[in-house]
Amino acid sequence: MTDHEIIAADTTMGPVTLLVGDLDAMTKYYRDAVSLRVLEEAANTVTLGRGTRPVIILEHAPELKHASPREAGLFHTAILFETEEALAAAVYSVAHSYPNTFTGSSDHLVSKAFYFTDPEGNGVELYWDRDRSAWSWTHGTLEMSTLYLDPNAFLQEHLTEAAVAGPVIGGASVGHVHLQVGDVETARQFYVNLLGFETMGELPGTALFVSAGGYHHHMAMNTWNSRGAGPRQLALGLSRIDITVPSDDDLGALAERMTHHGIQTRDDGRTISFDDPWANTIMVGSAH
Numbered sequence: 001m002t003d004h005e006i007i008a009a010d011t012t013m014g015p016v017t018l019l020v021g022d023l024d025a026m027t028k029y030y031r032d033a034v035s036l037r038v039l040e041e042a043a044n045t046v047t048l049g050r051g052t053r054p055v056i057i058l059e060h061a062p063e064l065k066h067a068s069p070r071e072a073g074l075f076h077t078a079i080l081f082e083t084e085e086a087l088a089a090a091v092y093s094v095a096h097s098y099p100n101t102f103t104g105s106s107d108h109l110v111s112k113a114f115y116f117t118d119p120e121g122n123g124v125e126l127y128w129d130r131d132r133s134a135w136s137w138t139h140g141t142l143e144m145s146t147l148y149l150d151p152n153a154f155l156q157e158h159l160t161e162a163a164v165a166g167p168v169i170g171g172a173s174v175g176h177v178h179l180q181v182g183d184v185e186t187a188r189q190f191y192v193n194l195l196g197f198e199t200m201g202e203l204p205g206t207a208l209f210v211s212a213g214g215y216h217h218h219m220a221m222n223t224w225n226s227r228g229a230g231p232r233q234l235a236l237g238l239s240r241i242d243i244t245v246p247s248d249d250d251l252g253a254l255a256e257r258m259t260h261h262g263i264q265t266r267d268d269g270r271t272i273s274f275d276d277p278w279a280n281t282i283m284v285g286s287a288h
Helices: 022-034 083-095 151-158 161-165 186-192 248-260
Strands: 011-019 037-043 046-048 052-058 072-083 102-107 111-117 123-127 172-180 198-203 207-211 219-222 236-247 272-277 280-285
Touching: 011 022, 011 072, 011 172, 011 207, 022 037, 022 052, 022 083, 046 072, 046 151, 046 207, 052 172, 052 236, 072 083, 072 236, 083 123, 083 151, 083 161, 102 151, 111 151, 123 172, 186 198, 186 219, 198 272, 248 272, 248 280
Parallel strands: 011 052, 072 123, 172 219, 236 280
Antiparallel strands: 011 236, 037 046, 046 052, 072 172, 102 111, 111 123, 198 207, 207 219, 272 280
């Protein structure tokens, strides 16, 4: 792959938009448990985040049904916290308010992660990154693993009375988005060869981890539940993934590349959007 076909190094993930059946219940979860703030509220849409940065956008779609867990779509939205104290506060809040939704925790060497399921079955990862200087590389490959992480020990070490009492501490953003897809090779063709992310790791035949600028991963795709899945039908769950590239020039280059490869794009003058092979909508905008 030549340099101009690689997505800009400073590319970041924007908010994830979910179609939800119960807007009030889902707002309560992401506001009161995950500890995001309501940034904007309209008749059928609620935007939540930290500071001025949106993380989750909820769109009310009560007419829709849940998809089968074996279909393509969202595996989890991964929310990145700035400090271990802030992560501990969010983990404690979710575990305390929704005690049966915890699904696991892992030390991935590059990060510490805690996994939950929201009230409508969408996966949620809450995590913190170790400083990049602490990451290890072997023969050009980033070392990542899935080591046991004791959630109680983590909370005991990092949870503070101030964090529990509030106010909310530190920033949070979408660090990465993990998708369920039908097959890994099609995902590689789209997200690496066309969109321009670089491969950071893979589990042969079952999962692919890709990023911009050497991050551990901005996106991942797996077939653990969804092998062979075709394009999605309209259903509750993932509506759109937002990605932000650094400049209008980067956005223009991406639009040209996608058009050149025959991907139908929609351009509103500020963003371009397109669908991946499983009908997941990707919207890309520029930071400047």
